[in-house]
Amino acid sequence: MAEVTLSGVTVRYGTTTALDALDLHVPDGAFMVLLGPTGAGKTTTLRAVSGLTRPDAGEVRIGGQEVTGLTPAQRNVAMVFQQYSLYPHLTVRENLEFPLKSPLLRTPRDAMAQKVTRVAETLQIAHKLDNKATALSGGEMQRVSIGRALVRDPVAYLMDEPLSSLDAKLRADLRIELKSIQADSGATILYVTHDQIEAMTMATHVGVLDEGRLVQTGTPREIYEDPVSIYAASRLGLPRINILPADLFGTAPPGARSIGLRPEQIRQGEGQDARVTRVERLGDQTRLHLNFRDHDIVTVTDPHTALRRGDVVAIAPHRPFFFAADGARIRA
């Protein structure tokens, strides 16, 4: 396993700039999750590390060694794609053996069988080994796809939304599985997702990307509790952070344009009155949609709340975030 470092990496597709002089450091053994909306450059970052995309500028280092000009095979990284890209003309077993048979590894036959069996058991696909890859369900295909990365001992794993096409139960299982594989093997993983639960539960590090630039890195808690901007604050948290005019609740620090309130930053039962417009019962939590001085606020309340539409509840901000006009955080 090894650390991965990108410095000043720029990738352009025609006139659009996918990565804009990106600097990113993934420490050895880290599970780094990249967050950002579509087009932020998450997938392009993975492609630049894997070697599928050659950067127009900048350099990529893996384990301290410069690999910018090397082919994907020479970099010895494993990648799980967003769409299950199993080789359709091969069986599940042949798909899992494929990286082991490569000129890079040339694994002996019995070692190969051993590895394939072990990975197939971990991913619960042992009974499907002799099926054609095309005869699997979507979830099974994606597990084989993950398995194809796990049979190797690469210097780093790159995963592009590997769980997004799976159902909730399987996603929960694989989340734990991937996390324990990473913890046991000390693997370096660079992981792209939209799913905040994946980011919060698996990541040791989170990188927030915005239009090809890294705007913040840190642990999931740091990103959540100490975001540098509205953009970074909006990446994590369900329901999303409420962004309101800075002086809505009273005085604001100089230069502040907006106030950011996560549900736990809104105290209920004290302060000024807001009207309940909707109560959303999700089972484990209940969301409260409020209207406060013509602004909509979404927060969370007791699952067994007696509040109903039209009721009035007092709210007050508690250690809120303040942001300047350009979205940057203003620290008190």
Add this chain to the structure above:
Amino acid sequence: MSYSVTDPSPLSRWIAGVTVVLYAMITLLPLLWIIATGFKSPEDSIAYPPKVIFEPSLEGYVNLFTTRTRISEEEQATPPPAETWYERIAREQGQSIAGPSRYGERFVNSVIIGFGSTFLCMVLGTAAAYAFSRFRVPLRDDLMFFILSTRMMPPIAVAIPIFLMFRQLGLNDTHLGMILLYTAVNLSLSVWLLKGFIDEIPVEYEEAALIDGYTRFQAFTKVVLPQAATGIASTAIFCLIFAWNEYAFAVLLTSGTAQTAPPFIPTIIGVGGKDWPAVAAGATIFLVPVMVFTILLRKHLLRGITFGAVRK
């Protein structure tokens, strides 16, 4: 994408069945007639009204593969014993076999030139189609149009320049010359067809193979080629059929060593009257290789029809 599939009604099944049988009869009848004529005697082959029931004879096949001399009256009175079945058939016509005809050589020429040009066309066509499909080739669209434009006139329109060129290069009446010519004519078709097939193969498969530790060329042979097998098979059939049946260039550019079967078969007519059974026999044998080739590859053709049915 989802499809709604309903079972066809008995009536539509019946109509479809009758249509297929009728169409098969219309297309197969001339073929059956040629095969039948090959087994007729010369008299039966030109009988009017045409004979559907006849006494089969191998005269046509014997005449196709041999050259014969007429034997004189005295020799007929005291014939040397006929040693083989084909000698006996020749004797019945008052002839004696002098040696083999040139049909065998011409047939072998057809095989060498037909399959040789098809093979070359597949190798070059797949490589070019892959490059056009996957890489940012400068002026790609213009080049693709240029390749297509070579097909916009009948190939025979350039017969005279090609004839002069071949004479200068010493390619007249050579196997190499004919293989190069048919490859050049077929290449535009094969590049276009194969590019379509390769475009359909998602690039993610190759990227996965590259990351799995393979080189670009290995990814091509291990991942792209197996999936393009359908397209390669059907394109190969098209190329072979053209090269196999080609007549005009063969007449113009070959006369001896490299002559293919199509220009040779009509020359049989001239030998000792109109020998239709021998012509028909030549045509029948000539049909066999393309039929066998198509039957061998038909598994891939059928797969090609259902290829789009899997989820992308």
